Amino acid sequence: MKKENNEKTGSIGYSRLPVYFDIGLVGLTAIGLISHYLSDLSAVDMALIILTVAGLIPLVISAGKALFKRELTIDLLASVALIFALISREWFSAAFITLMLGSARLFDHWTEAKTKSIITHLLKYKPQKVRIHRGEGVAEEPLSQVKIDDIVIVESGDRIPVDGEVISGEAMINESSLTGESELVSKKKGDKVLTSTLCESGSLQVKTEKIGEDTTLSRIISLVEDASRKRTKTERIASKFTQWYILATIVGSIVLYFSGLSPRMILSVLLVVCADDIAVAVPLGFTAAIAHAARRGVVIKGSNAIENLSRLKYFVTDKTGTLTYGRPKVVECRGFNGFSADEALKNFAIGASSSNHSVSRAILTLAKEKGVMVHAPQEFEEKSGEGVIFTHDGESGISGRLRFLEQKGVTVPAEVSELVHREKDLGRGIVLLGINKKTVGMISYQDEIRQESAEIIKETMALGVEEWHMLTGDNEKVAAEVAKKLGVTDYHANMTPEGKVTFVEFLKKEKRGVVGMVGDGVNDAASLALVDVSVAMGAGGTDAAIELHDISLVHDNLRRIPEMIRLSQKAMRVMKENFGIWALTNGAGLILVFAGFIGPVGAATYNFLTDFFPIGNALRLFGGVKEGRKREMK
Numbered sequence: 001m002k003k004e005n006n007e008k009t010g011s012i013g014y015s016r017l018p019v020y021f022d023i024g025l026v027g028l029t030a031i032g033l034i035s036h037y038l039s040d041l042s043a044v045d046m047a048l049i050i051l052t053v054a055g056l057i058p059l060v061i062s063a064g065k066a067l068f069k070r071e072l073t074i075d076l077l078a079s080v081a082l083i084f085a086l087i088s089r090e091w092f093s094a095a096f097i098t099l100m101l102g103s104a105r106l107f108d109h110w111t112e113a114k115t116k117s118i119i120t121h122l123l124k125y126k127p128q129k130v131r132i133h134r135g136e137g138v139a140e141e142p143l144s145q146v147k148i149d150d151i152v153i154v155e156s157g158d159r160i161p162v163d164g165e166v167i168s169g170e171a172m173i174n175e176s177s178l179t180g181e182s183e184l185v186s187k188k189k190g191d192k193v194l195t196s197t198l199c200e201s202g203s204l205q206v207k208t209e210k211i212g213e214d215t216t217l218s219r220i221i222s223l224v225e226d227a228s229r230k231r232t233k234t235e236r237i238a239s240k241f242t243q244w245y246i247l248a249t250i251v252g253s254i255v256l257y258f259s260g261l262s263p264r265m266i267l268s269v270l271l272v273v274c275a276d277d278i279a280v281a282v283p284l285g286f287t288a289a290i291a292h293a294a295r296r297g298v299v300i301k302g303s304n305a306i307e308n309l310s311r312l313k314y315f316v317t318d319k320t321g322t323l324t325y326g327r328p329k330v331v332e333c334r335g336f337n338g339f340s341a342d343e344a345l346k347n348f349a350i351g352a353s354s355s356n357h358s359v360s361r362a363i364l365t366l367a368k369e370k371g372v373m374v375h376a377p378q379e380f381e382e383k384s385g386e387g388v389i390f391t392h393d394g395e396s397g398i399s400g401r402l403r404f405l406e407q408k409g410v411t412v413p414a415e416v417s418e419l420v421h422r423e424k425d426l427g428r429g430i431v432l433l434g435i436n437k438k439t440v441g442m443i444s445y446q447d448e449i450r451q452e453s454a455e456i457i458k459e460t461m462a463l464g465v466e467e468w469h470m471l472t473g474d475n476e477k478v479a480a481e482v483a484k485k486l487g488v489t490d491y492h493a494n495m496t497p498e499g500k501v502t503f504v505e506f507l508k509k510e511k512r513g514v515v516g517m518v519g520d521g522v523n524d525a526a527s528l529a530l531v532d533v534s535v536a537m538g539a540g541g542t543d544a545a546i547e548l549h550d551i552s553l554v555h556d557n558l559r560r561i562p563e564m565i566r567l568s569q570k571a572m573r574v575m576k577e578n579f580g581i582w583a584l585t586n587g588a589g590l591i592l593v594f595a596g597f598i599g600p601v602g603a604a605t606y607n608f609l610t611d612f613f614p615i616g617n618a619l620r621l622f623g624g625v626k627e628g629r630k631r632e633m634k
Contacts, residue, residue, distance in 0.1 A: 268600050
């Protein structure tokens with residue numbers, strides 16, 4: 001994957017100066033301009049000249065460096081305007097240009113500060129002291145002393161200091177610092193926990209898996225910093241246009257001069273068309289969108305992803321682990337040979353109580369929901385991938401696959417075998433239960449569909465997505481049933497990983513429009529790499545997901561997808577509005593100049609005031625995003 005250039009070329013930019021220089025320059029120039037109005041002292045004019053020259057020197061240097069690289073920048077246009085103003089003895093106009101450019105640079109500094117404040121906001125969640133198991137006791141040490149495989153103690157009220165796995169204890173965790181969700185999440189043995197999340201109640205012992213720059217929080221911080229610096233297609237097009245615009249302005253000014261137009265008129269034209277406002281407004285809008293996404297647990301790798309997401313037309317998704325939870329859920333429990341469904345479930349739960357298999361956990365979940373008292377078996381043996389053998393109250397039990405029960409001598413009636421095959425045709429998994437060599441129960445389970453999946457698909461299609469394609473390795477019947485429940489436009493069954501890649505290639509070739517895909521970031525990596533917008537689920541524990549894909553969801557929250565589409569569409573609307581405002585204000589300014597309504601002073605004032613229109617519009621994106629978030633949380 002090619003690494004994008006993060007450096008600003010300056011084609012829509014201007015010289016970068018220390019913020020204190022700009023603050024001083026703007027402040028003193030403003031005082032000088034006010035003094036110019038209030039008095040006719042020649043000392044005031046001299047002060048304005050000195051301040052203008054102070055502002056001109058770095059502009060000329062920056063423009064010269066750009067020309068050396070064969071680039072035309074706003075610095076060049078501003079330098080010409082300033083020199084022209086000084087030659088024409090338009091001290092007030094020259095000072096106003098200096099004020100205008102200094103203010104624009106201060107806005108740029110403010111944009112960077114805004115990005116850094118996001119980083120600071122995330123960093124504040126990093127604890128500085130950590131309790132670690134050392135030998136027979138517990139020691140409190142700096143976070144920097146923690147190593148991989150260290151056992152970290154987390155008590156109620158603590159921020160979790162590392163990414164790791166819970167090895168003992170139970171706790172309710174607030175993950176809003178990474179996901180934007182205030183709902184507490186239960187964590188117990190075997191679960192993964194992430195740096196910066198808050199232990200609201202309970203206590204945990206966590207085995208450290210990632211520290212320092214490798215943690216999810218650190219990767220998010222790094223990527224937010226990188227993303228806010230990357231230039232988008234919109235910015236690159238604007239950059240190219242601006243270079244032609246600057247060239248046309250300079251050539252036009254020369255033509256106007258030799259056509260006999262007065263130097264005051266030419267200066268007025270130059271003052272109107274300095275396009276420094278767009279240089280600040282465009283990156284400011286994208287920074288707002290990336291920052292908001294980070295606070296909502298979504299890492300957007302560059303504003304180019306925002307552009308593509310706003311124009312998304314075709315969405316491809318895997319089924320298992322994306323539209324579904326990727327974990328089994330019991331859909332039916334049956335009893336045979338005199339056993340009721342509840343009696344069968346009770347014995348299923350005895351066998352499952354000592355197993356860590358995902359189906360066993362699903363059985364225990366159902367038993368808990370039904371209020372079944374679960375007893376531990378006296379004897380227990382688990383055969384990996386086959387089933388379990390157990391004894392309880394003098395009875396021997398076997399739970400597992402049909403073939404496993406038959407191998408162990410359990411009698412399976414023909415009607416039960418037929419029922420097993422019918423359930424499998426529906427895409428369901430089957431576990432049989434044998435007690436004392438007789439088949440007494442059967443549990444059917446299937447992958448649980450995410451409750452929000454159907455709603456998300458409907459919502460994204462209302463936002464402009466024309467087709468949803470579900471790819472699955474399941475058979476045709478299962479795929480059709482899930483597709484019907486979810487409302488996807490097209491489904492494709494019996495798909496291998498290679499088949500998914502082939503389908504994505506076909507879709508990109510045959511369809512005109514932006515193609516996006518959401519997957520788990522690992523198993524779907526090959527397909528995700530081909531699309532225009534790749535969305536990786538479960539990025540909190542997956543390095544590859546965050547590093548390689550355009551958009552990463554720290555947690556498996558599908559609701560973030562339509563939220564990010566709305567955010568991207570709003571950001572692009574603001575960008576287009578800003579270019580429209582820029583064109584209209586420049587056009588209106590030129591009309592005022594050629595109609596004789598304003599001269600150099602009026603043109604400088606007009607440019608300074610209209611600079612705030614696109615910048616203010618970009619700032620509106622911050623407020624609009626926050627209002628949208630409040631509405632969602634109601």
